[in-house]
Amino acid sequence: MSTSAPLDDVLDCLVIGAGPAGLTAATYLARYRRKVMVIDGGSSRARWIPASHNCPGFPFGVAGNDLLQRFRAQADEFAVPIVPTRIDTLTREGGDFVAGDSRHSWRARQVILATGVVDRLPEINDVEQAIASGVLRLCAVCDGYEARDEVIGVLGPGDVVMGHAEFLRTFSRQVTALDSQAGDAPAEALRQRADAGGIVLRGAPVRLTLRDGACHATFADGSCERFDTLYPVLGADAQSALARALHAGVDESGELRVDSSMQTSVAGLYAIGDVVSGLNQISVAVGHAALAATAVHRQLPPNKR
Ligand SMILES: Cc1cc2nc3c(=O)[nH]c(=O)nc-3n(C[C@H](O)[C@H](O)[C@H](O)COP(=O)(O)OP(=O)(O)OC[C@H]3O[C@@H](n4cnc5c(N)ncnc54)[C@H](O)[C@@H]3O)c2cc1C
Structure with a gap:
């Protein structure tokens, strides 16, 4: 399912970026019965992968675009809206975050940044x-x-x-x-x-x-x-500007520093995948996603059945 309209009410969590990290986090959150949305600029690094042979569960290799389709299908299965646009601004208003592109804005209690890096x-x-x-x-x-x-x-x-x-x-x-x-x-x-x-x-x-x-x-x-x-090995540009505008801590290469639950130095703002300081791998990105989504769920008010 995809939508281009902003939700009128407050999201439990907004995920920015639909690579392996963001799509996995969204799937976890939807399965925790949270109101979650993904917004994506459409340039996952994984699209470059001709065939990955170290991705767990794919003994005969998998192409990056096939893998992305599987992550997306899994998020779709739990009705996660995925909006194709690029977020330009992320601010705090009251206790919430407000993310915006040139036309719309989205309000969320918590944000997971899964925006990756761009190779030089x-x-x-x-x-x-x-x-x-x-x-x-x-x-x-x-x-x-x-x-x-x-x-x-x-x-x-x-x-x-x-x-x-x-x-x-x-x-x-x-x-x-x-x-x-x-x-x-x-x-x-x-x-x-x-x-x-x-x-x-x-x-x-x-x-x-x-x-x-x-x-x-x-x-x-x-x-x-x-x-x-x-x-x-010419380096990469971490897509951390949205978090840096909120004064989140970064390492010397601009990648975000996080705690053991993947929270940045800004309360309620989590970061996962390549944009986080550390090893840039799909298996690491999905591990980050599981940690962050579970921490976000625990931070939110209970949603008892
Ligand atoms: C050629 C190549 C081969 C690789 N091979 C392997 C391999 O075999 N095994 C392996 O484990 N890893 C491999 N990798 C690394 C792997 O692709 C990355 O680790 C993985 O894609 C990271 O996932 P991610 O979700 O953090 O970021 P990404 O997959 O890069 O996704 C980030 C998403 O965020 C979006 N975004 C960024 N900024 C914004 C914004 N402001 N608003 C909205 N959306 C935004 C981007 O458009 C993008 O879609 C390879 C990488 C390359 C380039």
Whole structure:
């Protein structure tokens, strides 16, 4: 079920974001017989996943869009309204929260923010195809296993790229770290660390090209290297602005800090999934959702049968 009209009365809980985290939280809350609504901007990170092989319960893998459809069908089953729009403002009025887009506003006793992160991608032709074909991979924890024994490039700044390259040595002997902050000559300390880890270290390529099912990196000196897989580790932008406007606490990368029940430093405002400081994984996101939804239910006035 979907609706584009705001509810007239106060929601028990408004969930912002319909990725794995938000849809799971909404399903839990609906099953606790709470008045819940989901509002979603329609750009879950999970839509990029060609096939996930570490998602619990899917031994033969599952595509991100199929998974999202299943989460959505489950929320639908318990009549959760899902409104397709983007929330621009979140304020407090009296004891409630008021969330708004350019046309409507919604009032809720509690809010769960499940707004995720947006990956910073490198410049490469046909980026969507590069991700769909597994030439560009965005999560070594998710799919390092699928890249085993491939020729792997990792692109990012200094220590960050080296940390990821070291992790990827679990899966392949042929790992090259491309230091996006260095020209032709990466720092000596980084070179020593690369040597110790059995990693090739190079400076930043001037161009990346998707061609013949591989990523071709061209360097300033005219040389070129072919990678079966490139992992960019250029960071991500946490979608935490709504919570930050209410002065919720964040870590150094803008991801939200929460307590053991997933509550931010703002009472009644919960955060779950990738937008929370920690490991960005579907299994973590749905675990967060179960904790937050149950805490929200317990905080609300009893709804006895
Ligand atoms: C290429 C790739 C492969 C991956 N592979 C795996 C894997 O194999 N296994 C695994 O566990 N994880 C994998 N991940 C990570 C996984 O996709 C994320 O951990 C997961 O999607 C996080 O769920 P989430 O609900 O927190 O956020 P998201 O799924 O990103 O959903 C956030 C939602 O919030 C919405 N939103 C944001 N701001 C607003 C706003 N202001 N108003 C309304 N809506 C808003 C967005 O539009 C979006 O729909 C992969 C990620 C990528 C990119």
